[in-house]
Amino acid sequence: MFLAMRGEVEAELERSLGALDFPTDDLGIEQPPDDVDAVLASSVAFRLASKAGTAPPNVAGDIVDCFDTARCEFIDHVASQGPYVNFFPSEAYFTGTVEAGQDGEYGRLPNQETSVVIEHTSANPTGPVHVGRARNPIVGDALANLLSYAGYDVDRHYYVNDAGRQMAVFTWAYETFDEEDLPKPERDRVEYDLVRYYRKGNTVLEEGDQETVATAEDEIQEIMQGLEAGNEETYERVGEVVDTVLGGMQDCLERLPAEFDEFVKETRFIRDGSTDEIAETLKETEYAVYEEDAWQLELTDWDIEKNFVFLRSDGTSLYTTRDLAHHEWKFNNYDEAVTVLGEGHGLQSQQLRAALEILGNDTELLDQVLYGWVNLPDGESMSTREGTGIMLDDLLDEAIARAREEVEDRMDDRIRNDDLTDEDVDRIARQLGIGAVRYDIVAKQPTKAITFEWERALDFEAQSAPYIQYVHARACGILSEANEVPDISSVEISLLDSESERTLLREIARFPAVVEEGAAERTPHIVATYTREFAEAFNAFYRECPVVDASEDVRMARLALVVAARNTIANALEILGVEAPESM
RNA sequence: GGGCGUGUAGCUCAGCCCGGAUAGAGCGUCGGACUUCUAAUCCGACGGUCGUGGGUUCAAAUCCCAUCACGCCCGCCA
Numbered sequence: 001m002f003l004a005m006r007g008e009v010e011a012e013l014e015r016s017l018g019a020l021d022f023p024t025d026d027l028g029i030e031q032p033p034d035d036v037d038a039v040l041a042s043s044v045a046f047r048l049a050s051k052a053g054t055a056p057p058n059v060a061g062d063i064v065d066c067f068d069t070a071r072c073e074f075i076d077h078v079a080s081q082g083p084y085v086n087f088f089p090s091e092a093y094f095t096g097t098v099e100a101g102q103d104g105e106y107g108r109l110p111n112q113e114t115s116v117v118i119e120h121t122s123a124n125p126t127g128p129v130h131v132g133r134a135r136n137p138i139v140g141d142a143l144a145n146l147l148s149y150a151g152y153d154v155d156r157h158y159y160v161n162d163a164g165r166q167m168a169v170f171t172w173a174y175e176t177f178d179e180e181d182l183p184k185p186e187r188d189r190v191e192y193d194l195v196r197y198y199r200k201g202n203t204v205l206e207e208g209d210q211e212t213v214a215t216a217e218d219e220i221q222e223i224m225q226g227l228e229a230g231n232e233e234t235y236e237r238v239g240e241v242v243d244t245v246l247g248g249m250q251d252c253l254e255r256l257p258a259e260f261d262e263f264v265k266e267t268r269f270i271r272d273g274s275t276d277e278i279a280e281t282l283k284e285t286e287y288a289v290y291e292e293d294a295w296q297l298e299l300t301d302w303d304i305e306k307n308f309v310f311l312r313s314d315g316t317s318l319y320t321t322r323d324l325a326h327h328e329w330k331f332n333n334y335d336e337a338v339t340v341l342g343e344g345h346g347l348q349s350q351q352l353r354a355a356l357e358i359l360g361n362d363t364e365l366l367d368q369v370l371y372g373w374v375n376l377p378d379g380e381s382m383s384t385r386e387g388t389g390i391m392l393d394d395l396l397d398e399a400i401a402r403a404r405e406e407v408e409d410r411m412d413d414r415i416r417n418d419d420l421t422d423e424d425v426d427r428i429a430r431q432l433g434i435g436a437v438r439y440d441i442v443a444k445q446p447t448k449a450i451t452f453e454w455e456r457a458l459d460f461e462a463q464s465a466p467y468i469q470y471v472h473a474r475a476c477g478i479l480s481e482a483n484e485v486p487d488i489s490s491v492e493i494s495l496l497d498s499e500s501e502r503t504l505l506r507e508i509a510r511f512p513a514v515v516e517e518g519a520a521e522r523t524p525h526i527v528a529t530y531t532r533e534f535a536e537a538f539n540a541f542y543r544e545c546p547v548v549d550a551s552e553d554v555r556m557a558r559l560a561l562v563v564a565a566r567n568t569i570a571n572a573l574e575i576l577g578v579e580a581p582e583s584m
Numbered sequence: 585g586g587g588c589g590u591g592u593a594g595c596u597c598a599g600c601c602c603g604g605a606u607a608g609a610g611c612g613u614c615g616g617a618c619u620u621c622u623a624a625u626c627c628g629a630c631g632g633u634c635g636u637g638g639g640u641u642c643a644a645a646u647c648c649c650a651u652c653a654c655g656c657c658c659g660c661c662a
Contacts, residue, residue: 033605043604046642056642084605124662164662266662294660305586305658312660319662343656346588372589373656410624432624444597447589449655456596456611463597463610466624478621521601529598532609539625548621562621584624 001089001096002039002510005074009040009087012075016066022048038079038086039093039506045083056083094502095493097509101564102488107511107571109519112151117330118144120340121253121260122159125245126166127195128187129252130389131452132374132382137258138441138577139371140340142524145575147338150519155261155334159326162242163266164319168223170194170245171238172216173201187393191248194241195384202385228316230271238267255396256438256577269325275317278325278359282310285358302354306347310355320348324355331361338367338522343447346370369522371446377453390452399433402458403466406432407584420583428584433458435465435578442576443528463532465578471535472573474542475566476582479559482548486559495557500540504561507537508568515575524576531572538565 006029014024028044045060052059060080067078067085076090100106120140123133141156148154161167174197182196205213226234246263253259269275279295282288287297293313299306310321330337341349349368356363376382382389407428411420420428440457444450460466496505514530517523547558570580 028604030602030604034608036605041605046604049642082605161662166662292660296660303587309660314660316660318660343589345657347657348662350587370589375655406624410622445590448597449590459596459611460624461611462624464624467610470622470624474622474625481621525598529609532598536609542621543626546621583622 001074001093001100002513003516004096005039005072005087005089005093005509006513008072008074009042012067012069012071013042013044013063013085015071016063016068017044017048019066020062022051032084032086036081036086037088039089039509040087042085042087043083045080045085049083059083060085089506091494093509094496094505097505098491098493098496098560098564099488101508101567102560104567105571106564106567107515107575108149109151109512109515111153113153114151114335115153115155115333116147116336116338117155117157117334118147118338118340119157119159119264119330120144121258122161122341123249124161124164124166124384125191125242125249126170126198127245127384128189128191129249129392130382130384131392131395132389134256134392134395134437135371135374135441135446135450136340136342137253137256138438139369139446139524141256141258141577142438142442142527142575143338143340143369143522145577146515146518146524146527149515149571149575152336152519156259158260158263159323160242160246160263160265161319162238163227163270163322165220165224166198167238167242168220168227169201169205170198171223171241172219173197173204174241175237176216176219177201186391189248189251189393191245191252194245194248195387199385199387227267228270235267235271252393255393255434258577264326266319266322266326269322269329270317274325274329275322278328279311279317279321281359282355287358297351297355297358299351299354302350302357304347304350304354306351308351308355320352320355323352324359327352327356327366328359328361331356331365336365336367338369340369340371340446343370343372367522369446372449375449375451377451395437395457396434398454399437399458400429401433403433403436403460404429406460424583428581431579431581432460432466432469432584435469435573436460438578439465439468439528439576442578443525445523445525466584468531468535468569468573469578469581469584471538472566472569472580473582473584475538475562475569478547478562479566480582482555482559484559486556486563488560491557491560492553493557493560495554496561498545500537500544501558501561504537504541504565507534508564511568511572514572518575527572527575531569531576534565534569534572538569541565 009029010027013027017024026044026047028042030041030043032038032041045056048059049056060083063085064078064080069075069077074090074093076088079086118140121137144154144156177197177200182200185192185196205216223234282297283295289296289298294309295311296307296309299308309318311317353363380388407425437457514527518526545558547555547562550558573580
């Protein structure tokens with residue numbers, strides 16, 4: 001209803017300003033502070049005062065006089081307060097909110113008829129997923145959920161770097177070393193098994209004697225050239241390693257859960273010739289220069305001082321050249337593209353955009369969401385090759401273990417006698433533990449750097465997932481206790497007239513607007529902020545408004561409100577990728 | 585040196601793009617509320633030169649300029 005009301009405010013305010021001979025390009029619509037009872041406000045009177053030759057409050061008064069609420073369904077009245085014009089909701093606003101909230105899909109926006117490909121994670125398939133990489137799937141998955149809720153047709157892609165030197169090193173190491181020379185794997189899963197070869201290979205290359213390293217380099221070069229030349233046998237050898245490791249990483253990511261519609265391999269754009277085509281096209285452009293035997297692009301028009309080399313002196317392509325072919329493929333198959341990537345790729349993503357423009361693409365359709373690094377407290381960085389960092393599996397296991405402890409501690413002093421089964425305890429521990437990890441990461445602006453600390457990551461207090469999840473469990477508790485479904489057509493919404501009920505209704509009403517804004521700005525964290533504010537409103541309602549024991553009419557109205565609240569918080573959590581427990 | 589990002593309460597963060605009503609939360613500290621639809625909750629108190637200095641504006645945490653601190657990047661690696 002918020003979106004509908006905002007539409008009415010915009011239309012009628014524009015008409016009013018026009019009638020008063022004021023410009024209508026800036027309506028100054030904003031959210032009033034908490035202690036003002038209006039849903040929307042306008043500060044436009046400030047800017048019109050000098051034109052009108054009078055003080056802002058007078059202008060605000062004129063606007064109020066001209067504003068015709070008879071033309072609006074969701075606006076009850078308009079009032080000026082000093083220089084501000086405040087818009088107050090009608091009974092239909094609240095009735096409409098409760099009705100809309102009965103839908104289990106509440107918050108989902110109309111189909112935008114637009115396809116979006118969101119690429120995220122895309123970690124090199126070299127070993128187990130560590131916490132440093134985990135920010136990407138968590139942000140990426142939430143953003144994909146959010147765009148989907150906003151009515152976009154979303155495909156989730158993982159771009160697999162299977163053509164680089166690291167994969168050649170990995171393949172050589174895997175084929176060279178014996179299992180018995182390696183340490184025990186840290187966990188019984190394929191990527192933990194195979195990463196040992198990769199680490200051993202890198203150690204040998206760094207510390208081995210000259211002859212060993214030279215032999216290894218020859219073999220690595222042979223693999224790389226086989227890939228570039230389109231040699232099928234090489235593809236198979238490398239592919240075995242890539243697919244195996246990736247399979248294990250997928251198992252890990254599914255725990256979050258983060259799943260993908262497609263794993264797009266980099267070699268695909270070598271094999272189908274599109275990388276070569278791109279290179280040939282670029283050579284013909286006015287930005288192309290041939291310097292020091294390599295083809296480059298001068299990007300000074302884009303304020304990038306560094307030349308972008310797209311063909312090496314030996315004529316082979318680079319990662320970004322292949323990524324150009326990848327992105328042209330995206331543009332051919334989707335209306336819009338979003339990529340979630342680490343801040344270390346800033347310059348590269350600028351070069352990519354510039355080159356895509358040179359190739360004639362509309363880069364307005366590409367959004368690159370950058371997220372900051374995850375550091376360890378002692379300043380050490382996380383590296384698969386060096387075997388440093390916290391593994392995501394370990395973090396999730398620890399989170400679940402701590403959540404289980406909490407659940408068990410609380411079992412003893414539960415007032416409610418609802419005997420949780422062992423399965424319930426398992427479920428709750430998993431939902432809360434993983435939810436806490438996800439929420440902690442998705443709730444922050446991605447551009448902020450994070451220092452990983454166990455206690456902080458696993459804090460289950462307020463402003464964490466369990467706080468929000470508890471709201472859902474409470475709502476479900478009321479509904480199961482009441483054990484009846486309100487007939488929405490006969491419910492008296494006007495009975496929901498206390499302050500806490502009205503506040504909760506307003507929170508429910510603006511959920512679709514949060515989805516709209518978050519999707520447009522590609523900022524899933526605002527959904528997390530919303531869930532916190534929503535939880536506060538719900539808890540106030542919970543404290544002040546008994547549902548089950550209320551008189552018949554009030555009970556029905558409140559039950560309808562609780563259904564709407566439950567659907568809202570369940571769907572907001574779904575966007576964040578945090579499970580909504582029915583009991584905890 | 586250049587580019588990008590970050591800097592808001594002791595700590596962790598919203599708010600900044602798009603200027604507007606007394607700068608908001610949580611943690612921590614202190615003090616309160618469970619015979620109640622689940623206290624993983626709620627209520628109250630304490631806590632702020634919004635990094636710093638200028639500028640624009642009726643109005644600046646928000647826009648502009650400068651500056652400091654921290655992070656990342658500046659490879660014919662990925």
